[in-house]
Amino acid sequence: MTSNEATPPGARTEAPITGAAGAARASRPRITSRDVARLAGVSQAAVSLVLGDKWHGRVSPGKAEAVRDAARELGYRPNLAARSLRMGRTRTALLVVPALTTEFFARVYTGAARVAADHGFGVVLYPSPEGIGPARDPFDSAAATLDGVIASSMAADALAPLRDAGLPLVMLDSAPDDHRATATVNLDIADGIRQLTTHLVALGHRRVTHLAADVRSWTFEVRARAVTDALHDVPGAHLRRLPTALHIDAGLRAAHAALTGPGPRPTALLCDDDIIAAGACKAVRRLGLRIPEDVSVTGFDDLALAVAVEPELTTVRLPAEEFGEAGMRALMAVLDGHPAPAPALPVELVTRGSTAPPADAPGNAARPGGR
Template sequence: MTTPAHPARTTPTSRDVARAAGVSQATVSLVLGDKWHGRVSPRTAAAVRTAAADLGYRPNQAARSLRLGRTRTALLVVPALTNEFFARVYAGAAATAAEHGFGVVLYPSPDGIGPARDPFASARTALDGVIASSMATGALGALRGTGLPLVMLDSDPHDPAGGDAAAHVNLDIADGMHRVTGHLLGLGHRRLVHLASAVDSWTFDVRARALAETLRATPGTTLRTVRSALDVHSAREAATRALTAPGPRPTALICDDDILAAGACKALHRLGLRVPDDVSVTGFDDLALATALEPELTTVRLPAEQVGNRGMAALLAVLEGRTPDSTDLPVTLVVRDTTAAPAHP
């Protein structure tokens, strides 16, 4: 007795998807290539996606790339992999990229915010575009020389060297610093220390300017700036110097990011001072660290994932000849337990 042969399992094609959705193959190509907007109704696009999912259809990306002349790959350059903020930026960029059949290669600049070298023998043939997070445009000379579209995140939109950037995606950093400074002033603080990042970058310059602007509007305030490398140990030492300097002790430490704030809290603890009873502390970023501290940190929440989303969306818009969204992303003041009215105003 012979066993009947099972019919060969075939890979679904775009024709199968078109037949199942009741549309043409051209419509399937438009929808799955994310070029249907204004040409196909949302209901039809949804029907095509449903049919493709039901059939398990996967476009031949290699063939598609050859037709389009694209690799469907973007490079995300960040100053460091050890900072949670940049990991969240990457997650946002990768999520948006995946929705459009793109991949994202993550590349940390070897020298932090210093010059980033071309990580490929020829980036032009390996990539469709570059997204750079929190870096000066001048640091990207090698990658700019490839002629690839460049989207800058959290960077100076008026930098003369950034004239060839195709788009900028920024957070409303100044508003965040205005909010956190206003919060401290509203509690009655007048003697403040700015625990500032020693990194020379636009985003930290904006924080310093916004802090100074807010204090100028309130008479009787004093501000001392102490700089620190972006690590807890350096921040603890810098905060200790500020707290033990001659003269009246500051009632609040306003920090450029949550890592610096953690160092400030350690300094206060080692000096026998209480947070916020003796000195209030604020951060910036709202990393996971902010709620790991005890007491939990008052800080400014930056929507890092949205920065990545918007950056990838901007690159896709440039590649398709559309105008990217250039509005700043809003930030949020999160008031927790490290701020209170000064004990001795």
């Protein structure tokens, strides 16, 4: 009778010492829900019910307590692979970012992860390929089946397989009618640009060069359009636009071109991004010009970089964490079947030392032959 393999209730032969945080558990004797059941003297099903918090009216409070104790004592952790297989869902979302280098998306992740945790979800990151093999598949990058995807529109290229699989896809800062997305969450980029432009115009700037990121992405197209629109009605305003990559030295080269090109020299460089602005600042200084006396420079994003350079950058602060939160909330809503209407998140102008009235303000006299 004692040799029976089904351990009778009350028998707690198995666990030798353990003591809550037994440090000496070397290799892994995987603990399953059945082990917990044996120790608690119930069936495996009961364990699943109790730990899944679905036991009300199905298991007596006493046994439920016993199950929880047993689980704790054994250090039980449900096997997520088995759970996923059974449930057909993984409670995991994928966040696709254009590149990991960006502080901005780090903050987006933080917000998204917080909301996900509230829903019992995990978040897995997928940095768009850039050095990794070109055809790397977001699917297995996580080595997990996924329930949904949140992706920066900048990284939209890698998303085809995910979309084809019919996964819900929330796009960050994407065109509202983007056919690729199940839902869309936006920042009020246009308003940020508007604030920035208004600020420059109020200081007296008329000759503005827009150093525009040469990335085909909604978020940058909006910037371009908003700059154009905002300067359209300003009398005497003259806008030029130069494309540039999202790197410091690319910004430097573009700014150099802007300042040494034909026609009157611009008094303000409006940059799509703090990184570009940092490069632009270097270019200005290398030409022997001063910021902001000779040239004003503005950034976008308000990264740590914005206060690292001298002078500190006037820029637009994006609520990155709230953005991540909104994205994850939208995904959760989609998964719950609610379609999600989402207003654009407000952004904030931060004025610092890199902008000031231009030397020739406010008369705006055309200074010919700026070289």
